[in-house]
Amino acid sequence: MFKNIDDHNQQFWILHTLGWIGFAVVHYLGSLVHEMRDAYLMVVALDAYVGWLLTIPLRYIYQRTWSWHPVKMVLTVLLLATLVAVLWTIVKNYSYWEIYRHGFQPKNLSWLQQYLRQTPVSFYVILSWSGMYFGIKYYQTLQREKQKLLTATNRAHEAQLKMLRYQLNPHFLFNTLNAISTLVLTNENNTAEKMVTRLSDFLRYSLYKDPIKKVPLQQEISAARLYLEIEKVRFSERLKVHFEISEDASQALVPSLILQPLIENAIKYAVATQIDGGHIAISAKKFGHDLLLEVADNGPGVPLDDGLPKSEHSGVGLVNTRERLAALYDNNFSLVLTHNDPQGLKVNIRLPYELEATE
Known part of the structure; x- marks a missing residue:
């Protein structure tokens, strides 16, 4: 569906937005298995919006790491994914306990236990976003190289015909x-x-x-x-x-x-x-x-x-x-x-x- 969109920047914003909308829809549909109040829709929308915002800076950082050594790049991605996951978890907990539960927090879980339980899930989501970003960027790079090779082939054959006129x-x-x-x-x-x-x-x-x-x-x-x-x-x-x-x-x-x-x-x-x-x-x-x-x-x-x-x-x-x-x-x-x-x-x-x- 994006083959006619040549602007890679435009492709990113479309895919980025659609991805987080899809996350919100899947997350909300999964919550319907349990009895959830309508306020939970606001919580899911807020979580997806915050995730949408927090992952935008990752794009510009990942662009700089594209040419790095693979080991250095992977370590950087893991570190950034962890940092963003922690920030995202803080916002999600705040919206969950302050908006959905109206300030109620389970007494059997401490503040640290809540974050330790939810941060890995956030980490996997951010890591999945990172993997999709690099996968799409790699695909786009392959497409550009394929297009350049095709252009080189056409130009070279044209140049050959022109040079034969001289030779x-x-x-x-x-x-x-x-x-x-x-x-x-x-x-x-x-x-x-x-x-x-x-x-x-x-x-x-x-x-x-x-x-x-x-x-x-x-x-x-x-x-x-x-x-x-x-x-x-x-x-x-x-x-x-x-x-x-x-x-x-x-x-x-x-x-x-x-x-x-x-x-x-x-x-x-x-x-x-x-x-x-x-x-x-x-x-x-x-x-x-x-x-x-x-x-x-x-x-x-x-x-x-x-x-x-x-x-x-x-x-x-x-x-x-x-x-x-x-x-x-x-x-x-x-x-x-x-x-x-x-x-x-x-x-x-x-x-x-x-x-x-x-x-």
């Missing part, structure tokens, strides 16, 4: 095939054969890598080398490339083809537009719990505004990359553009450092 760009294929044809005409058959093999390997990697799955960075670097070696035939000495990949970074998991649009941008705007060509530097290193990736060039650069290109055409591939990262990592990533020194553009990506699970 299978007709100009790229035309230029590559033209370079191979030129090599054949000049009897450089060995070089032409190598280029065909590289093109085949690169296209195979581009087409068959699942964009949902993450791959070791070293595979991405191998694919980048294939692409750049193909482009080197086109640009010859005008294209210079430098890799600086640390050993621990090479084993880190990254989204497949995450570097490809950035390298294509560098080729398009930094190398192809300059008579003397350009230089592309690709680096990766581990920093704490993060993986830092960087693609830099010495091209003319672009005007930036808070780490984003002002001109829309210069951001080709960046939107796709950002969408994929947001779908896979939520807010736990960054993609920032900065000016290179002395000229050019840097694209910096920060991702969580992850390794492939070993059995």
Whole structure:
């Protein structure tokens, strides 16, 4: 019934109120087995209302304990449930003896005995409320993760289609095939054969890598080398490339083809537009719990505004990359553009450092 209520705060108040109303109804119906005066309805309503009030602060405290160690969280829940149960028992006894019994209290029970007898029942009710709260919150968390995974799947497939437009760009294929044809005409058959093999390997990697799955960075670097070696035939000495990949970074998991649009941008705007060509530097290193990736060039650069290109055409591939990262990592990533020194553009990506699970 709550699947259309997206506001979790609204869900809490509805379930919280319905739960205590249900408690009052069950408690009152159970009392009908015995002969009870009509005033007992007021007592039950007051008990449920006080329980409704006392458990509200627990919600905000439990929100803080959600990420705690399980043992610490359980001990905190038990302690808070005991404290609230004692307070609730005090109010219930007051309303029972002052409202329902009109001040009469059984002579055979002391004040302490009354509380010792009733507090465990209150404790079990508050503990049940706590258990339902954590159970519902855990269910909501699972639903959010399921929704995020579904969104990531859809976004990644959309991003794959967009990236294939770049990877299978007709100009790229035309230029590559033209370079191979030129090599054949000049009897450089060995070089032409190598280029065909590289093109085949690169296209195979581009087409068959699942964009949902993450791959070791070293595979991405191998694919980048294939692409750049193909482009080197086109640009010859005008294209210079430098890799600086640390050993621990090479084993880190990254989204497949995450570097490809950035390298294509560098080729398009930094190398192809300059008579003397350009230089592309690709680096990766581990920093704490993060993986830092960087693609830099010495091209003319672009005007930036808070780490984003002002001109829309210069951001080709960046939107796709950002969408994929947001779908896979939520807010736990960054993609920032900065000016290179002395000229050019840097694209910096920060991702969580992850390794492939070993059995």
